Amino acid sequence: MKDSGYDIQDFRDIAPVFGTMDDFHSLSKAVHKRGIKLVLDFVPNHSSNLHEWFQKSVKREVPYADYYIWADAKGFGTEATPIPPNNWRSVFGGSAWEWNQERRQFYLHQFLKEQPDLNYRNPLVLEEMKNVMQFWLDQGVDGFRLDAVAHLFEDEDLRDEMVKDEDATDEYSQLDHKYTFNLPEVLDVLREFRIVLDKNSENATKIMMTEAYMPVEKLMAYYGNKSHPIAHFPLNFALISASQKNITAQSIYTAVSTWMNNLPKGAWPNWVIGNHDNSRAATRFGAELVDAINMIALLLPGTPVTYNGEEIGMEDADVSWEQTKDTAGINAGPKKYKQFSRDPERTPMQWDAGINAGFSNANQTWLPVNTNYKTLNVESQLNEKWSHIKVYKQLTEARKTEAIMNGGLDIHILEDSVLVYTRVREGFPGYVVVVNFAPDTVTVDITNLAHMPNESSVYTFSTTYAHSFTAKKRISNSAVVLPGKGGLVLTFVPDFPKEVISL
Known part of the structure; x- marks a missing residue:
């Protein structure tokens, strides 16, 4: 597992580290019994390089030869080193191209080299992924959060991207991603996914949420329109963006007003306070503002999206280099890992003051529990006269x-x-x-x-x-x-x- 599970080896099974299909069915039964909806992460952009499709694509087996994006070397340098087709960069740093010696071509990976991009210009790939979606709907899921959707297509001519900021702190941010991000064809594929969901919504709506970081004006296209709906809602990260620097009443006012003023008629708003890719709300906004931010997000029109722990004001944990699991942090190295690692916001939910904060009875959790768990946890707040979780409820x-x-x-x-x-x-x-x-x-x-x-x-x-x-x-x-x-x-x-x- 190279990217916390986003390097998928089998789209129709549960990775053994997380459990089994029986475990999944038990979870599904338990949450539905309680009136809770079960929404899955759906990763359409790439698979693992260990996926059967990729292994067969390397060997040019029919029909998998063009399931991924392959390109010849631009040339060969010293010691016959293959030169990538262009200057495209991976989100995680370095070239977005990896040489495969067996096939004698480069393959594209907008994320890790272990996460080759699927080729949606091949209609067979789209059909495969629609079938994957149908598989999980048949298992009883209530919808999907579609990950990294703006990366689904790239320029067919493989043109170099222009440099926009040579002083950016990471390689990816130095380029203007005109040819690898939010191409028009993305919306066409998402529309096909929405059709699958709608065909399964006879008794209850199957929801489709999309994840893409871009200006609000562009993101609104992800709603689609009345005759061709796409996402029920594209996730709105405006409140996260507003809190990355000095948060003010004006920055929140602008975030809310901009979204509402650009919202298509009849579209449903949403408000994301935090997620697994950004520092926790209590760390970004400040612990004193935990309740106030929940008030703002939960009572606005639409759907608030709460990241686990925001109900009690959980904060980023201090994760050492030796404990680091996030690839973004590992790739940055021991001196700069804290600048890039997302592990601090991914530590276990703090339920009580017991072992591992009540999250697990294991000797060791995947990431360490925040050291403040003995005083900051659900149980203690439920027993207090007034607390974050009581405000939230x-x-x-x-x-x-x-x-x-x-x-x-x-x-x-x-x-x-x-x-x-x-x-x-x-x-x-x-x-x-x-x-x-x-x-x-x-x-x-x-x-x-x-x-x-x-x-x-x-x-x-x-x-x-x-x-x-x-x-x-x-x-x-x-x-x-x-x-x-x-x-x-x-x-x-x-x-x-x-x-x-x-x-």
């Missing part, structure tokens, strides 16, 4: 209300540091989310917001508030007090103009 309850499910969104910035938005639907209680990104306490007047009465009731509040603060407390909307990095959710009866009937 209240937010999920609010998501069942009419205003959050179907209400409008009105978002503003107050006093430079305060983000505020309302969710209102006429005839139902409304909600207002108020977050202070400044380190000091501020008092704001929210009475000028649309449909806002003079008073509201406290629905939930961040753990940064004093213990004397309570839910259901009535407060004046003209003087809402927010501690530094604090968040507050209020509920209110919206003011709508009363219809005047003329006699």
Whole structure:
């Protein structure tokens, strides 16, 4: 296993390190019994170089000879060293081309050399992968997250990519990936995948989420349109991008407004707080903002995407060089691995203060448990008077209300540091989310917001508030007090103009 399981040797089986198909069926039965949906990672861009298809492609066996992207050497250098066809770089560094001595050609790998790219210009490959998707749907899965989809196609003429930033910290970022990323044909293939899902959605929708990092304006194309839908939603990483540097009310306002303003009519929004490729939310945003960020994401229109541990404010762990498993970190070497490794955000979920934080009874886990697990875990937070997980549970309850499910969104910035938005639907209680990104306490007047009465009731509040603060407390909307990095959710009866009937 070279890339945490993304180097797939068999698309129709479970890798032994993770278990068996019987284990999978047991998992599926258990989650469905609890009313939980089971969504799989689907990796369409590449396979492992140990996959049967690739082994047969090396030997030019029919029909597998062109299942992957092969190209002749550009020439031969000193000591007959083959020269790659062009300057394309791997996401993980180095050339995107690897020489295969048996076939006497290069093959393309946009990721690791052990992950050869599939050739979607060959219609047989598309049919194979559609069949893989159908296989797992037949096993009872409820949909897929499609990984790295923007890499599915490359320029047929293998043209060199232009240098855009010679000073970039990694080789991949130095080039403008005009010929290897987000080519128009990508959407055609994704549309074919969506058709497979829709054919299996007679009794319940089978969901399709896509992963691709690109500007919002381009990403919207991944929704497709009414007659040719593609993703139910392309994963929205705007909140992650907004927190990579100095996070402010303005950066979050811009992230939310840009997405909503570009959203196609009838399309469904989503909000990713964190994932396995970026530092944990508590590390990026700061531990004080954990509750506030969950408030923002969970009560916006659409679907929030929570990475495990964000419910309790888990932080990045300190993973030593000797403990490092992530290929991106290993390739960077012992001096620079921390700059590239994604292992710190991938450590086990912290359930309790027991062995391995309750995640496993094994002598050693794949990655070490964060050393703070004895005090930061689910069990301890459930036993506390007020905690991150209790805030999170209240937010999920609010998501069942009419205003959050179907209400409008009105978002503003107050006093430079305060983000505020309302969710209102006429005839139902409304909600207002108020977050202070400044380190000091501020008092704001929210009475000028649309449909806002003079008073509201406290629905939930961040753990940064004093213990004397309570839910259901009535407060004046003209003087809402927010501690530094604090968040507050209020509920209110919206003011709508009363219809005047003329006699």
